[in-house]
Amino acid sequence: MRLDIISIFPEYFAPLDVSLIGKARERGTLDVRVHQLRDWAHDVHKSVDDTPYGGGPGMVMKPEVWGEAIDAVIDGGSPRIVVPTPSGRPFTQELAQELAAEPWLLFACGRYEGIDSRVMDEYSARLRVDEVSIGDYVLAGGEVAVLVIVEAVGRLLPGVLGNAQSAVDDSFAPGSMHNLVEGPVYTKPPVWRGHEVPAVLLSGHHGNVARWRREQAIRRTVRNRPELAAELDPDTLDKHDRKL
Numbered sequence: 001m002r003l004d005i006i007s008i009f010p011e012y013f014a015p016l017d018v019s020l021i022g023k024a025r026e027r028g029t030l031d032v033r034v035h036q037l038r039d040w041a042h043d044v045h046k047s048v049d050d051t052p053y054g055g056g057p058g059m060v061m062k063p064e065v066w067g068e069a070i071d072a073v074i075d076g077g078s079p080r081i082v083v084p085t086p087s088g089r090p091f092t093q094e095l096a097q098e099l100a101a102e103p104w105l106l107f108a109c110g111r112y113e114g115i116d117s118r119v120m121d122e123y124s125a126r127l128r129v130d131e132v133s134i135g136d137y138v139l140a141g142g143e144v145a146v147l148v149i150v151e152a153v154g155r156l157l158p159g160v161l162g163n164a165q166s167a168v169d170d171s172f173a174p175g176s177m178h179n180l181v182e183g184p185v186y187t188k189p190p191v192w193r194g195h196e197v198p199a200v201l202l203s204g205h206h207g208n209v210a211r212w213r214r215e216q217a218i219r220r221t222v223r224n225r226p227e228l229a230a231e232l233d234p235d236t237l238d239k240h241d242r243k244l
């Protein structure tokens with residue numbers, strides 16, 4: 001998979017050199033190219049923003065600079081474009097899976113109050129363009145959101161995760177724990193500072209382990225994600241589970 005990232009802060013993407021994503025790049029599974037937006041600025045000050053039409057606070061990123069940058073990077077090709085913005089569609093595991101199936105993604109990182117909307121209109125006419133939000137809070141720019149998205153997408157690529165089952169078992173993975181978050185996990189030693197590993201996990205009884213894990217997943221979902229618990233079907237969440 002090829003990933004292009006355009007930003008005024010290319011230094012933000014140094015973490016893509018390490019860990020799973022870094023290894024995938026070394027192996028050639030991932031081809032990541034980070035571009036400095038200011039390389040396409042027109043004036044000596046390399047300005048990329050201007051005051052908003054209609055007034056209001058902050059600055060808006062200029063369409064001409066973005067247009068030239070995107071044209072140069074895509075060079076007649078057809079990536080899917082992702083624009084991180086708090087006003088975008090929610091980034092979910094389902095969208096991560098969709099993006100992981102694409103051969104080429106281009107991330108356009110806005111700063112300030114965002115990118116002139118005509119840029120998205122221009123490329124939407126011939127390419128898939130998604131404005132995407134990673135959650136209901138506001139970041140100073142799209143760079144950290146792109147790191148989040150690239151990590152979530154990258155670990156789904158064939159051969160990137162050491163253990164292929166890890167991605168299947170994820171909380172929120174469609175078809176896995178059915179809208180439950182994952183329960184607690186334990187490793188050796190069996191007693192640490194007086195805290196014991198639940199006996200069922202040491203029992204060797206696979207049926208009891210599976211039942212216990214499911215109950216723990218439901219308990220955590222009810223406690224931490226009541227909005228998800230409310231969507232569980234009555235067979236999944238029986239009367240006993242509701243009181244957990």
Ligand code: 6GU
Pocket residue numbers: 083084085086088132133134135136137138139140141142145
């Ligand atoms: Cl994708 N960008 C910014 N700037 N803020 C956000 C976000 C994205 N998602 C949530 N907050």
